[in-house]
Amino acid sequence: MTTRIPVAVYAEDPVLRTGVTHQLRPRPEVEVLAAGDGSPALVALVVVDEVDDSAARLLRSLKRSSTTRTGVVVSRFDHDSLQVTVDCGVSAVVRRAEADQDRLVATVLALAKGEAVLPGDLVGRLLDHVGRLQRSVLDPNAPTLSTLTPREADMLRLIAEGLDTAEIATKMSFSERTVKNVLHEVNTRLNLRNRAHAVGYVMRHGLI
Template identity: 40%
Template sequence: MDRLRVAIRADDDPITMHGVTACLRSHPQIQLVPADQLTPSDVLIVVVDQVGRDTMTYLRAMQKSKSVRVLLLTDDFDARSILVAIEYGVVGVLPRTGTTPVQLVNAVTVANADQAILSTALQGELLRQVKRLQHKTLQPLGLGVTGLDDRELDVLRLLADGLLTDEIATKLNYSDRTVKNVVRRVIDKVHASNRTQAVAIALRAGVI
């Protein structure tokens, strides 16, 4: 089994850095690497007293250059920042005090599998923020949280049902050209290479 590659940033605190490093170094499944050697499949652990502007700036830079999965260890995280944190690659938030070595190793494993580690409170706040985003920003533009509008979703559902372009046009009272344009937009939005792949992506994501 390949070892999980992990880097640590400990807010210029050598004692904390030493403790977290010692905890992870003793685990045979984990390989510690410098942050500048991380790749998108790796995990970055950021340990800070408080998640402030400097931390967010660092996370934004790391997400832009490395696209790594980030675990935050902190006792002071503003839940209202959860959407921004996720945008910057954060997949888990754990308490700095109270997290055991076993819990930390488990969190690294979960993060490496691209799964989230969020408290119930943070999950609730995330749902509230997504709902506010949908209500205040997306709905006025005719969009859902997927970035697809109602017409695009209708066409995508009919594609999933196996209908051809002319059949979709008849059912929705569109021209063939309109349907083809909608399909092209959907393919672009979900980063697919063709309509079949677009349907598969949408089905896996639970969009349709």
């Protein structure tokens, strides 16, 4: 008989934990560990609405367990969440809307085999994230997202969309003088020649 995979389910909301536990418990492939069970879990499933600070703390604590592979079942997942999950060593992300019994069991089996599970639309984001990490290792002085303030990034996005100074000022509720000063500061700080150079530079480095 195939050994059942021990799974620990974590959720601050007891309804979420009960729901996932209820789906997993009847399946012969897995063994859902009871809360407080001292047995080591091979797989941990963290069920949350979003990857907030509380979830991040839990994920980091699970990362310190070398024997546990972690997956996240989540409702809302954005770029910042991807950053946190990668940093915390999460190997699987499943959206709660898609987390039926078969999907959850398939995720547990994949994690137990050392495989990763991601929704298709997140694969591209992950590859982009990995590419940025690689570039930062190869060139520690390369620009990062912190190179630009949110206001600067927004202005450069609008320039990339073809807006002129007056249109940017109207859209962002600034004076034209403010827009010019902000863009001048970006060009000066990054040693760029003009707006076209600035847009090309930040797009090439994935900053907008």
